[in-house]
Amino acid sequence: MRNDVSFQDLERELERGVLPAWVFSDGRVYEWERERIFKRVWHFLAHESEIPEAGDYVVRYIVDTPVIVVRTEQGVRAHVNMCRHRGAPVCRGERGRSRVFRCPYHGWTYSNSGELVGIPFREQIYADPGRIERELSLPLVRVQSYRGLIFGTLSERAPSLEEYLGESTWYLDLFGCRGLDLEVFGDPERWTLSANWKTAAENFGVDNLHILSTHGSLIVELEQFPFRQEYLLGPTNFVAYFPGRGHAIAVNRPFPGMKFVGVPEPLIAKMEAEAPEQAPYLDGLSTVVGTIWPNLSLLTVVQPLGPYPVGQGETPRYWTIRVWQPMGPTQMQVWSWCLVPRGMSEEQKRKSFQAYRLSFGVSGTFEQDDAEVWKGITELAASLGGREVRLNYEIDGAEGPWSGQQLNGAPGVIRPYVTEAGARNFWRTWLSYLRGGEG
Incomplete structure (x- = not known):
């Protein structure tokens, strides 16, 4: 892993039409890509024909992050496949149809639109279960589509998909x-x-x-x-x-x-x-x-x-x-x-x-x-x-x-x-x- 990367040197070399081979293998470069590219851009997740009916879902990835892409009654939504209690995946299948996703660890249950709708023994173990349910929905992933192609991004600051794709x-x-x-x-x-x-x-x-x-x-x-x-x-x-x-x-x-x-x-x-x-x-x-x-x-x-x-x-x-x-x-x-x-x-x-x-x-x-x-x-x-x-x-x-x-x-x-x-x-x-x- 390199510690001497100079972006200015890379830019000068690229202007001359050359690049060092290590851009295809360096571990530090990859970590920068995860944080500075893949956390900020739009990613193709699925095609709308894969989830034609309400409740249909597929699990896809943004680099190493599993994302549930689901068609709800309100349209296509996407969530990080991660329970807000201890962080276990709430969906174990790769595709299917479901109205809810239930965490296998402690049984927290989420609607397919991401809201926390069920906690075992909620009244007995939480002082304010309503607040917990209101605040702890599944992490939301922004989604937008272009002619059937569903894209998602982890960034709230990313431009619209229309602007990102441009001409x-x-x-x-x-x-x-x-x-x-x-x-x-x-x-x-x-x-x-x-x-x-x-x-x-x-x-x-x-x-x-x-x-x-x-x-x-x-x-x-x-x-x-x-x-x-x-x-x-x-x-x-x-x-x-x-x-x-x-x-x-x-x-x-x-x-x-x-x-x-x-x-x-x-x-x-x-x-x-x-x-x-x-x-x-x-x-x-x-x-x-x-x-x-x-x-x-x-x-x-x-x-x-x-x-x-x-x-x-x-x-x-x-x-x-x-x-x-x-x-x-x-x-x-x-x-x-x-x-x-x-x-x-x-x-x-x-x-x-x-x-x-x-x-x-x-x-x-x-x-x-x-x-x-x-x-x-x-x-x-x-x-x-x-x-x-x-x-x-x-x-x-x-x-x-x-x-x-x-x-x-x-x-x-x-x-x-x-x-x-x-x-x-x-x-x-x-x-x-x-x-x-x-x-």
């Missing part, structure tokens, strides 16, 4: 949150990686160059031509990032003349009707991938279950969102959801889920490729000979406006598809939070 919502809509009426298919998958959470978050937000090397054998084997060089560097592909926020999203459109390949035509028509300003970007659309800072990533991509070429209505597409949950400086837990449009047939949903599992599920081919690299980065970043090595982030070093295709209405700073501008923005935001700012 990145345009890309959440293009991803499918607007018009497709996405819902979770199956339970979220979870697995543990011996890797720092930032290796994954910066990869999705957005490292498009790694596709040709890390996944090269799969691309050749599966004949996945949209990921070859000419399609990565094409003029219709671009990256957008948001200075001061850390969010970055990439859009890949290698199929001119075909709209949002893999989406049934009636659903495409619905998207165009609800968001006509985005209709031009559906043409040729293969991939939307990115990171909502700090650790929520999203991906939708057309994924044949066999070789290309593709057909408009016959090729599966999947949607996944995932949280890179820190479990220490050198370990994370991956939470991964598969989403599907409600308007798809059951057969189309099944094929979409199958394509997701084959690529980015817990044993997915692309997932395994990435995990092995991220593990190696983390190990070397902690090693005696590797921790002081400076890592290079200079691809597309010029930060001026992109001179490529004119992008009418697409927000953010627009760059070519192969760039490290999004990664540099990720790290600038990270450094700003560590120094006490917000982006």
Whole structure:
């Protein structure tokens, strides 16, 4: 654990396009991240389709804090899963339906909206049980939603979710949150990686160059031509990032003349009707991938279950969102959801889920490729000979406006598809939070 971290030195190095490898492994840095980042930002917790009825709940995490996300008669609420008597968890299940949560230690009982409603022998053991019940509700977590995505924060001072997301919502809509009426298919998958959470978050937000090397054998084997060089560097592909926020999203459109390949035509028509300003970007659309800072990533991509070429209505597409949950400086837990449009047939949903599992599920081919690299980065970043090595982030070093295709209405700073501008923005935001700012 380092005792000589200088934020000014880090800032100067980042301006030169380099960072020390120990940012991926240092224990003191991780403790700063817990207090200065994760205690203050908005975290993705659940999708509204996971808790459709009053009383439905799931237990999720903000770093190491278990949070009950529940739909009450008054709407979605969230509470720290911690009894106010001795601090034991009041909910032992991961999901279910309940009107109350009862602590297994001394029997304190809370309504699903968080109020303390029952204490054994309350009149006999407390002088003023009414005051105890009024004052000792479950710790509240602020929650707000965007088109079905439920976020929570531990900070009362955090900006609204709308302000926090900013114009990145345009890309959440293009991803499918607007018009497709996405819902979770199956339970979220979870697995543990011996890797720092930032290796994954910066990869999705957005490292498009790694596709040709890390996944090269799969691309050749599966004949996945949209990921070859000419399609990565094409003029219709671009990256957008948001200075001061850390969010970055990439859009890949290698199929001119075909709209949002893999989406049934009636659903495409619905998207165009609800968001006509985005209709031009559906043409040729293969991939939307990115990171909502700090650790929520999203991906939708057309994924044949066999070789290309593709057909408009016959090729599966999947949607996944995932949280890179820190479990220490050198370990994370991956939470991964598969989403599907409600308007798809059951057969189309099944094929979409199958394509997701084959690529980015817990044993997915692309997932395994990435995990092995991220593990190696983390190990070397902690090693005696590797921790002081400076890592290079200079691809597309010029930060001026992109001179490529004119992008009418697409927000953010627009760059070519192969760039490290999004990664540099990720790290600038990270450094700003560590120094006490917000982006």
